[in-house]
Amino acid sequence: MQILAFPDYCAQAERLACRLGAPFGLIELHRFPDGESLVRLPSMLLDHVIVCRSLDRPNDKLVELMLFARTARELGAKRVTLVAPYLCYMRQDIANRPGEAVSQRIVGQWLAELFDDVLTVDPHLHRISHLQQAIPLANAVCLSAAGAIGDFLGKRFDDAILLGPDIESEQWVSGIAAQIGFDYAVADKIRRGDREVEITLPDKVFKDKPVVIIDDMASTGRTLARTIGLLQNAGASTVYAAITHPLFCGDAEAHIRAAGVKEIWSTDSIEHPTSCIWLDSLLSDAVRSIL
Amino acid sequence: MQILAFPDYCAQAERLACRLGAPFGLIELHRFPDGESLVRLPSMLLDHVIVCRSLDRPNDKLVELMLFARTARELGAKRVTLVAPYLCYMRQDIANRPGEAVSQRIVGQWLAELFDDVLTVDPHLHRISHLQQAIPLANAVCLSAAGAIGDFLGKRFDDAILLGPDIESEQWVSGIAAQIGFDYAVADKIRRGDREVEITLPDKVFKDKPVVIIDDMASTGRTLARTIGLLQNAGASTVYAAITHPLFCGDAEAHIRAAGVKEIWSTDSIEHPTSCIWLDSLLSDAVRSIL
Numbered sequence A, B: 001m002q003i004l005a006f007p008d009y010c011a012q013a014e015r016l017a018c019r020l021g022a023p024f025g026l027i028e029l030h031r032f033p034d035g036e037s038l039v040r041l042p043s044m045l046l047d048h049v050i051v052c053r054s055l056d057r058p059n060d061k062l063v064e065l066m067l068f069a070r071t072a073r074e075l076g077a078k079r080v081t082l083v084a085p086y087l088c089y090m091r092q093d094i095a096n097r098p099g100e101a102v103s104q105r106i107v108g109q110w111l112a113e114l115f116d117d118v119l120t121v122d123p124h125l126h127r128i129s130h131l132q133q134a135i136p137l138a139n140a141v142c143l144s145a146a147g148a149i150g151d152f153l154g155k156r157f158d159d160a161i162l163l164g165p166d167i168e169s170e171q172w173v174s175g176i177a178a179q180i181g182f183d184y185a186v187a188d189k190i191r192r193g194d195r196e197v198e199i200t201l202p203d204k205v206f207k208d209k210p211v212v213i214i215d216d217m218a219s220t221g222r223t224l225a226r227t228i229g230l231l232q233n234a235g236a237s238t239v240y241a242a243i244t245h246p247l248f249c250g251d252a253e254a255h256i257r258a259a260g261v262k263e264i265w266s267t268d269s270i271e272h273p274t275s276c277i278w279l280d281s282l283l284s285d286a287v288r289s290i291l
Helices: A007-020 A058-074 A103-114 A146-156 A167-180 A222-233 A252-258 A280-290 B007-020 B058-074 B103-114 B146-156 B167-180 B222-233 B252-258 B280-290
Strands: A002-005 A024-026 A028-031 A037-040 A048-052 A079-083 A117-121 A140-143 A161-164 A183-186 A188-191 A197-200 A210-218 A238-246 A263-267 A275-277 B002-005 B024-026 B028-031 B037-040 B048-052 B079-083 B117-121 B140-143 B161-164 B183-186 B188-191 B197-200 B210-218 B238-246 B263-267 B275-277
Touching (some): A002 A007, A007 A024, A007 A048, A048 A058, A058 A079, A058 A103, A058 B058, A058 B103, A079 A280, A103 B058, A117 A280, A140 A280, A146 A263, A146 A275, A167 A183, A197 A222, A210 A222, A210 A252, A222 A238, A222 A252, A252 A263, B007 B048, B048 B058, B058 B103, B079 B280, B146 B167, B146 B263, B146 B275, B146 B280, B167 B210, B197 B222, B222 B238, B222 B252
Parallel strands (some): A002 A024, A002 A048, A161 A210, A238 A263, B002 B024, B002 B048, B117 B140, B161 B183, B161 B210, B210 B238, B263 B275
Antiparallel strands (some): A188 A197, B028 B037, B188 B197
């Protein structure tokens, strides 16, 4: 097998290749002034090609992935695996109004046509419980960064309260808490639009305690910023945030920092200055398991 | 049949629907802060749906077209036709270096999987002579704006020299010239990169004559600007430009205007302040012909 990466996921893919002892190649990408993309693969491909790229800000990347996958087949690759630590379009899983495209299913189906395997980390699934319901492949593999985040926090803190942003995060946050023996709680979240959320803290004493908010993604950052503010009001001694996917759209990071967070840590699923929790060990185990 | 349009091609599609006496519907489009798109179709679809959108700055639009086409099928459309006056990815028709994705073929194949018919205007084909070689559909229809441009120029001028930018434009420009009885010539163009071109004017007397440069697209505008400058040096009395597709990437239009063009006219294939040559008559005839 051979690890290939688009330039935006190059450093992480090289670490993965290194762990697997597999050859690494960079995919060349050029965007023309008119918005079209030119994708160039290494001309020598092995039978099994693993392409690595997270799908934040996804539309350009999806078209480029299609150009990649179909060219890889033409150049003789027999098996093409996608490692997309951040997967896109996983939130639109029903038509909220008649006529809406259910993009989770359509993009999932498309990825299943292009790739033989899809590996991802902490996808934001709401109403489905298995990634295969979105991506109809036997090898649609859903990994969790919980272990890596737990390891990281366990080395930093003797004790802290872990706080999940909503009821859906309970299983995930309780797992991390159990792993390192910390206390945890989950807040209550109601979304009122792209950027508006209403948060209620759980009935717990945060006064004079360090709290780590744990979330699978920071997109507009409104949820995180609001929760940080509420924890400040509740007297928490220090507030930190640990997140899997640092999307940070627009002014999200500034918003979160202005709310008074002491530190933000994220995984390297998306390259960002806060990325300090590496996923190469998790991903290399997963790649080995599908071979 | 029913005409649907994305918001960026709404006015033109309404004119087309009006000419065809067909019901018109607008596709709702929302782009989330994280770069994902939400597409919503009218919930009542007829058996034959014609979706209209030009594919300049294409990657977002291609993903949205896929969301549209697959949802239209789910909602019961039996035939889905794409009218894309400007079609994307038609220029990368060979691998210039080993390993390059041949995007013309890959995107063409993809459009053929999504749609039953594809209608376009003056696609920039180099090494293939038929659109079906790129889009394997019996109804991959290639229209020309030459007639509409000729009508427009014939009403504006008693006489002018029509100038094509390169040898590939000769057939097209000579056709317009014959239609309105004007003289014509073609320049010689060598491309040296995305933004660098070298132009040589034909051996012809331009002194004190009005010249209309005719081109199928203005992308970075470098070809047009350079040609305008050469015509000024050759003593042309006035220089105009008539183009099918006003892409105008970045500072292209400013560049062209700074070169000393008196007026720029373009078709409405892409909505732009220079769009004054309407394609609704051409498109409505073509739609009738595939029914």
